[in-house]
Amino acid sequence: MMRSFVSLISLLLLLSFSSSVLSTKKSSFQKLPVPGNRTGPEAFAFDSTGKGFYTGVTGGKILKYLPKKGYVDFAQITNSSKSSLCDGALGTTNVEKCGRPAGIAFNTKTGDLYVADAALGLHVIPRRGGLAKKIADSVGGKPFLFLDGLDVDPTTGVVYFTSFSSTFGPRDVLKAVATKDSTGKFFKYDPSKKVVTVLMEGLSGSAGCAVSSDGSFVLVGQFTKSNIKRYWIKGSKAGTSEDFTNSVSNPDNIKRIGSTGNFWVASVVNSATGPTNPSAVKVSSAGKVLQTIPLKDKFGDTLVSEVNEYKGQLYIGALFGPFAGILKL
Known part of the structure; x- marks a missing residue:
């Protein structure tokens, strides 16, 4: 299984590099190649300065991108993340030692950056960056195994995050999808109480999650079922969930669009031959x-993982690809 997974990663990377030489005459799209031997800028976060963005890449690093400087190191999940062992770590290679940042989001009031690391659990990074602090890698004595999406409630600072599976780890993502695994979960972490709580279970490939701008509900995606659920935080339905939409194929990360009430969802259509x-x-x-x-004309067959709108531009991430994309709206 591991060999086939590595082969798939290699194929996707080849397709991604191939797509990078396609015509980019339209100035509305810009590619920002990840430095060194790392890949997969999966998700984005923006701080209060409004300049550049933050993204997690393979090997356990969080990079900061500044328009005039490019990418610079900001933080790392483990001490090993900065070592040669983790440089060039593709996909889930050495994921238990290096880490693999998946969902990331700021608490805009405190400046803390929260990270759902696929293999190593929930972490927080202080405003200055550096080594991440692990908050939790299990709940109720049960390991998370495979964290994915994350968002912070803009009204309360409560952190919401998902696990793609509670049976399979990141190395076995293909097996989780192929078997239609339904052991994904949806959690919340309350920084004031320092407690992790399970809010939903039985999810099929729970990838992205996004809190509404008014903090009344959270959207939770099910990649395998091509379904998004709505979990109510406030109001008469608080603590309950319902189907939100089945109209988005294989939803990955979900991001709110400011205070508009709308959301962007990264979507792929799975076929027998691949994404x-x-x-x-x-x-x-x-x-x-x-x-x-x-x-597709910009990313080829690469798994697009996130679409995040900020100041009139879409920041587009890729699970295995070698670059982040910016599309001007």
Whole structure:
């Protein structure tokens, strides 16, 4: 299984590099190649300065991108993340020692950056960067195994995050999808109480999650089922969940669009031969698809992992690809 997974990663990387030489005459799209031998800028976060972005890459590093400087090291999940062992670590290679940042988001009030590391659990990084502090790698004595999406409630600072599976780890993601594993979970972490709570269980490939701008609900994706659920935080339905939409194929990360009430979802259409037709899908707070932007001409067959709108531009991440993309709206 590991050999086939590495082969798939190699194929996806080859396709990603091939796509990077496609015509980019349209100035509305910009590619920002990840430095060194690392890949997979999976998700993005933006601090209060409004300059550049933060992203996690293979080998356990968090990079900061500044328009005039490019990428610089900001933080690392483990001490090993800065070593030669983790340089060039593709996909899930050495993931138990290096880490693999997946979902990331700031608490804008404190400046803390929260990270859901796929293999090593929930972490927090202080404003100055450096070595991440592990918050939890289990709940109720049960290891997380495979964390994925993360968001911070803009009104309370409570952290919400998901696990893709509670049976399979990151190395066995293909097996989790192929068997239609439904052991994913949805959690919350309250920094004031320092407690992790399980909010939902039985999810099929729970990838992204996003809190609404008013903090009334959280959207939770199910990649394997092509479904997004809504979990209510406030109101008469608080503590309950319902189907939000089935109109987005294989939803990965979900991101709110400021205070508009709308969301961007990274989507791929799985076929028998592999992931195809990556796209950015905008949905309303009622679950209606408002816009779909095809991304295949820019990312090839790479698994697009996140679409995050900031100051009139879409920041697009890729699970295995060698670059982050910026698309001007």
